[in-house]
Amino acid sequence: MIKRNSYLNKVVLSLTKLYLRSRKARFVNLSRIKLPHNREIEFIVYTSDNDFLLGQATVTGAIIVHEKCLGTQELLSYVVAHEDAHKRSWYSYLAIPLIIVFWFYGLFAVGTSLLYLGAMIATGDYSILTLFFSMLVIGSVTIAVGCSYSWFIEYKADSKAIRTLGIDVVLHAREEMERFTKVPLTWRIIARMTHPPFSCTKRIYQFFNKSPS
């Protein structure tokens, strides 16, 4: 049931429930959290047995959080602050279509280069060696551009969460997240391609936010 003073309207809630169903996830309830500076943020709690995401800012403008994040206040605050940062930055909404396009063309170019390689080995004719290297480089660079864009928006979301909650809270939350890292290798590879290591985020954040000594 929607609370009378809920920030989420019925359309957004219905679309989000539909989206959750498409991911074989289930709506649990609507909840709120008060982050530092008295900002109250509403989010949707969901549950799923085969979902490794902890939270997401959906295209409909809702924040969804897996119920396993409710275990500790620090983890919940971090996930909500991170997703709220995504929700408030327009360039985050371009991430999925841009990554799909870059990765699709990148993989296509790498695949073509491998075909050239196969043809060279099969025929012994190395006249297309330059073409092979060109396609390999173009494909690798295109995939890397897609990853860089994702790393950029994830860095921005994490740096906003650090600014809101403080580095200690975020560090504790990240330690809590380690409990959920028993995920398949393919998922971990995709997570690394789309998210920078937190040690890297922390170093860059501290470089750009040096406190005056």
Ligand SMILES: [Zn+2]
């Ligand atoms: Zn994110």
